[in-house]
Amino acid sequence: MTAVPTRPSDPSEDARPVLDASDIARALTRIAHEIVERNKGCADLVLLGIPSRGVPLAHRIAARLEEIEGTSVPVGSLDITMYRDDLRTQPARTLEVTDLPAQGIDGAVVVLVDDVLFSGRTTRAALDAVSDIGRPRAVQLAVLVDRGHRELPIRADYVGKNLPTSLRESVHVQLLELDDRDAVTLGMDGDVLDHGHDAGIAGVGERE
Amino acid sequence: MSGLVLRRVRPLGGDEVDVLIQDGLIAAIGAELPVTEVDVIEGNGAVLLPGLVDLHTHLREPGREDAETVESGTFAAARGGFTAVFAMANTTPVADSAAVVEQVWRLGQEAGHCDVHPVGAVSVGLRGEQLAELGTMADSAAQVRVFSDDGHCVSDALLMRRALEYVKAFDGVVAQHAQEPSLTAGADMNEGAVSASLGLRGWPRVAEEAIIARDLMLTEYLGSRLHLCHVSTAGSVELVRQAKARGVDVSAEVTPHHLMLTEEFARSYDPVFKVNPPLRTASDLEALREALADGTIDVVGTDHAPHADEDKDSEWSCASFGMLGLQTALSVVVEAMVRTGRLDWAGIADRMSIRPASIGRLTDQGRPIAVGEPANLTLVDAEADWVVDPLELGSLSRNSPFAGRTLPAVIVATLLRGRPTYLKGAVR
């Protein structure tokens, strides 16, 4: 038997498209500009993507930051499986890769990057993970989609799209690096899940 | 007239008859005997055998009455169809004197469930150094004829020689537990692929066969009589076969568990399967069945070895060796030999009653089922099954390797000189 993997399968045919490839590209460009504006440049920035889809998003944002400011921003990945608060509800999960930039995060401005912000528990786990790794000067959060229904006092600093949803709906993010296209779709209950991590098994009534 | 009629029984699996028993003897055998003023046991076609005789039992008393007593062990024996058992000498104190053998004999008489014939130790304290008072034990009230250090091997060749010679004076027999001690120090199970993979110290087959080979040669040289306890390997069987062909006066014994279980059971590390000699391989099991069928192996001996729970409820290497056997013996032999077509009921009678009685020199057991003979009889429902529940067995202990199994052949009644010592359905 294997541990629970975090790769979802394809959305159903009834899924409604919300963002297409060019929408996603524009959103990421805007986020990159907002990051530069808010932090007055790219100095001391470190982008940490939360697996799985936060990682390619972080790389894309880093590429845009380099285009804008001309400096390369360190990118890494931060697996938060070990910090989840719902481990006991499922069989043991496969760990994802944690790959931190060589210079670490002490004193840096860490921008966490994830695809969907839902209950906020993933972000909470990421904050715990970050504080065990080092002491950044600040932590900010960038997400492609904010679907509401927060269960903790967490908010994103940079949002690609605000997407009000009902709990019976599920949000599906596909990225070329991992899937066959770039798209964000919205499906109904019974569609396969969102990603393993945020909100646990969202869309099937079970929330974190 | 007083008496007991066994109605519709089949002696040795033959035709249905009625058997009338009076004053402890078989008084009449025929079809439809009159049944007025007598007790009746309905056979319903059950098989009638001469009462079973076990040449190899451990009753643990004196010394380990927490595991078994003469009373509880013989109670279990009666439930297993036995009318006589030979109680081994490895008690505390050891049965190496007239005093101890007479005590065990008397306890058997008082309990009254079956005849108890104590086995006398070959050496003082089972230490293998000095002959015990074999003659005095033979002359005692217990009339000992079988001598054994079972539990231990008489490994010193000179001592074995002396014992084989000495017992000739009173038609005794030495029953050897064949186990070369230096080859089996610390060993826990059969040596082979299974022991290698389980990390348990192995007991090589040659440790049994080498002693058997030596003792067969001694017996032949001295013109003595030898009995081999619990033979467990194909090699041992072959040695016995060749010796008998040469005319050596040897008898061999096999346990029910060696006819049914192999070393694979040790994989569970459950010490209920730990026994001396150890469970061997499938090909050994096959050779033993064949030998019992053709008579190379003369008798089934249970080696009934009760152990208190704490001696078995532990790590394998800490646990004691031994399994219960009295109550399951006939059923296991039926499963292994009758159901597989290797032995018929006459054969069962021969291996489990007639020959053991002969080896032990009993004149009133293992007799033909005929008018005038003592009514030591066992009645078996050959068609029924039963489930072995350790908590329901007569023994004080629970270490049966057949726990939870469904076995064939249910004992209906056991009669000792005409008196039922066990009756199915009767309250104890």
Add this chain to the structure above:
Amino acid sequence: MKRHLLSTADLDRSDALLVLDTAEELARVADRPIKKMPTLRGRTVVNLFYEDSTRTRISFEAAAKRLSADVINFSAKGSSVSKGESLKDTALTLAAMGADAVVVRHSMSGAPHRLAHADWLDAHVINAGDGTHEHPTQALLDAFTLRRHLRDRVETPASGAPALDGLHVAIVGDVLHSRVARSNVHLLNTLGARVTLVAPPTLMPMNIEDWSCELSYALDPVLPEVDAVMMLRVQSERMDGSFFPSAREYSRRYGLDERRLNLMAEHALVMHPGPMNRGLEISASAADSPRSVIVEQVRNGVSVRMAVLYLLLSGSEPAIGHQEGVA
């Protein structure tokens, strides 16, 4: 679903790879300022050590603590066990104390098996070495170490992710009494490696032809062929059982020294489960040579044990191990 880790024979290839991959991630924890994660907070892990083994016990303790589990150490000396308490009563006591996992080290083969199957306790049982039977976490950390160093030499298998395919490992020494050898033979085979056992005939088990490995009574011809050599500890008590005539002869015929090191390929590794008898089965220079990964094995032990604890305890059910056959 299996609740215990008793033997490497219980792990199929995907289970074993899962442990190694998980350990890979967890190894990075050792490089952080805070070497701790909250994953097993509130769980109790008991180290039930009937045999003295500071090294293994500390390794399990570190592993459990890094996952924030509570650790209780129960060693035989001076405890109720030395006063004659049975395995059963000890187990019942641990169950009453609410142990979630029991890591057992015992001098008798099969003791963890009894604990796992006898209905005395409900906890997950992890075998930390039982008699001469198995030491599964040692084999796992050995495989982890091999993979780290020899990744480039591993062949691509017909399907699935590569493990240790095509590697050739020699295990040298008292194979008869070695639980490390048994666990490694199973696991190395499962991961696609080839094993050669080297020992004098008296220290090879009977019927070993049934094991999937090659045998050699001589060490020198084997050394140039291998990617790694695992030296097993030889106990001097074995001389009492006449397994070999003297320490000097053993060392001369089977010890790894400078000369033998030079027979080995450039890339080949020197391994030892520890503790070492320097001068008997392995010379000081071999133990301290640049090809020796002995110290790293110890470090990897913590990561591997963290992975095992995580995979058995963190979820609603364990992630490794298939159904055992009925005993």
